[in-house]
Amino acid sequence: MATNPLIDPEALPLYLRLADRIETDLRAIDGADGARLPSERQLAERYEASRVTIRAALGELRERGILVSLPARGWAIAAAPKSRGAGTDGRVMGFTDLAQQRGQRMRSEVLSAAVRPATVREAELLHTVAGADLFEMHRLRYLNDLVIAVEHNRLPLAVAPALAGTDFTRRSLYDVLREATPKQQPHYADYSVEARIATDQERTQLDISGPVPILAATQLTFNQEAVPIELTIQAYRGDRYTFRASITD
The missing domain is CATH 1.10.10.10 (Winged helix-like DNA-binding domain superfamily/Winged helix DNA-binding domain)
Structure with a gap:
């Protein structure tokens, strides 16, 4: 690496x-x-x-x-890593990329965005140092005006200092990474997902009433040099999101 x-x-x-x-x-x-x-x-x-x-x-x-x-x-x-959530060009695709590919209207509502020190655990996962500047954002993701997910993003600010000053109601997170100097191309990701009961906060954010489960996904994304650049946790409404994967040998 x-x-x-x-x-x-x-x-x-x-x-x-x-x-x-x-x-x-x-x-x-x-x-x-x-x-x-x-x-x-x-x-x-x-x-x-x-x-x-x-x-x-x-x-x-x-x-x-x-x-x-x-x-x-x-x-x-191991076998050469395959891109999780990747498009036909082999790159990791963000929420905005997928929405555009499928011809759907996407918008984001930023709940909070700030720079804070990285914790020891975050530093280990993102290969930075504890206390280094970390960009953290919480936002709601909508498709065709229906709320689909609440998302928690964490990235070392050093990989793309422009993160701190970007309006993410208008810009794509991955576009900002791709425009960084040096550019940060999301290349592959480790992705895990589990079904669980929504917290009270998630029920409010996702407009859930009744027994609707959520799919909680954790994604650690690596750039073209196999350096981890993004840690994201997403909570999807189970009745509005389907997880699909291709399994290869």
Whole structure:
């Protein structure tokens, strides 16, 4: 993974720095999908690290989609990551992109937008440092004037300083990222979704009455250099949104 010039590598936890080193080495040798890695003991010797740190680094690479764990057989290189929520050009598509592609009217209502310090957990996920400026936004998303989702976005301000001064009732978040210097192209994302009961606040925001479930999605988006740039949580009305995915080998 290319090092983000806006982040001091030495400020990252040791296991994350080691994960970056291992990923760089794997890309250098261009290993085939499914190729086995040396044992954790051999990796610990090669990288002069404890097995605990090696295991944490390998776990991080599994989270990035670089490796898969093989029960009782160690670790192997994962298949090349496919873009989640991607269009035909292979890029990750935002809510605005999808609405335009489907010919639907989209609008956003910004509930709050501010810059604040990143927490330790946010810093770990977004590969920045705790206390660094984080752009945070809550907004409602509408399609054809029906409220579909409430969205919570968090991004390191350093990746696109223009975030702080943008009117997101008029602009697309991903367009602002693509226009940044250097540009931040949402390339692939780790995405998970679960059904649950809406909170009282979500029921009010999504205009829910009666037993309507919500689909809660968490998305960690990576740029063209495999650097995480966006952490978003979305709560969709279950009666107005359908999740679809293509599963490949």
